[in-house]
Amino acid sequence: MDPKKDYYKALGVSESATQDEIRKAFRRMAKKHHPDVNPGDKSAEARFKEVNEANEVLGNRKKREEYDAIRKGGFTGGPWSGEEFRGWNSSGGGRSSGAGRVGSINLEDIFGQLFRQGDIGGASPPGRGQDISVEVSVDFMEMIRGGVHEVRYRTPKTCHECGGSGKSGRRSCPVCFGHGITEAEELVKVKIPAGAKDGATIRVSSKGGKNSDLVVRLRMLPHKYFRREGNDIFLDAPIRFSEAVKGAKIQVPTIDGPVMVTVPPGSSSGRKLRLKGKGAAEPGKKERGDQFVVLNIAAPKSSSEELVKLMDQLEQYEDPDPRGHWN
Numbered sequence: 001m002d003p004k005k006d007y008y009k010a011l012g013v014s015e016s017a018t019q020d021e022i023r024k025a026f027r028r029m030a031k032k033h034h035p036d037v038n039p040g041d042k043s044a045e046a047r048f049k050e051v052n053e054a055n056e057v058l059g060n061r062k063k064r065e066e067y068d069a070i071r072k073g074g075f076t077g078g079p080w081s082g083e084e085f086r087g088w089n090s091s092g093g094g095r096s097s098g099a100g101r102v103g104s105i106n107l108e109d110i111f112g113q114l115f116r117q118g119d120i121g122g123a124s125p126p127g128r129g130q131d132i133s134v135e136v137s138v139d140f141m142e143m144i145r146g147g148v149h150e151v152r153y154r155t156p157k158t159c160h161e162c163g164g165s166g167k168s169g170r171r172s173c174p175v176c177f178g179h180g181i182t183e184a185e186e187l188v189k190v191k192i193p194a195g196a197k198d199g200a201t202i203r204v205s206s207k208g209g210k211n212s213d214l215v216v217r218l219r220m221l222p223h224k225y226f227r228r229e230g231n232d233i234f235l236d237a238p239i240r241f242s243e244a245v246k247g248a249k250i251q252v253p254t255i256d257g258p259v260m261v262t263v264p265p266g267s268s269s270g271r272k273l274r275l276k277g278k279g280a281a282e283p284g285k286k287e288r289g290d291q292f293v294v295l296n297i298a299a300p301k302s303s304s305e306e307l308v309k310l311m312d313q314l315e316q317y318e319d320p321d322p323r324g325h326w327n
Contacts, residue, residue, distance in 0.1 A: 131212050132155060155207075162180060199218065235292070276290050
């Protein structure tokens, strides 16, 4: 989380946007700037990363609350970077009447999210610490196929300046502000099982700091044409009117590569063609779901006189009242 960045602007939403509006804006922006849609476009790739970072913060209620609080408090430095903390009495080395606050932010509240109650204010606490949770956005195909994903996160560390004592001579430590704890960025490689679902969590033992784990929640990025429901994959396939009437063989993409499917004569929009076993796997199992190709008849864009005459001739073969079942 970088409070200097305007995540709302990155997603094109207002600060009062609902979580649903943020989610929709992210999906729209992610599709627009996805590397698969803009191959070789470095600016689009950078924009995609920016949108992803914004969603990781604003899409999480707790992170969004912290981000909003920090921005309203006027704090624009790194997580515990010192000089921009307000309510700190530097001349006396202690706190003013707004003890432990950064504008409207309470340091105890922030550290309380990293450690269990009563663990604030000293070196590494005894017993088990509180796990750290992070949310990462993962490419659709990486979730389907599995792989190794690098996760960057921040974890509490004993302050290097005061060794965890919270003191610097007779004053409070200027780095950790008397807490004895700072933050450090860590990098861990997480193995994602094939078929992992949106919202799945992976626990990485002993990576959350002193006696605690790192819990990684996976968020699946939207694909440009596949969508997933459970272990089934859905694909909308446009077909010509003539293909719907006469039938045809068309090539469609699957997560395993392109395959040929048969469109039966007389197919209507919305008809589903099933490709057995072409869906996603259940994590830890060999069984896979199916892929469904959803047909969508693309009407001719032309409205020429010749086409109109052909349609007039076609009417004699059509159902005279296809909406009769509504009566």
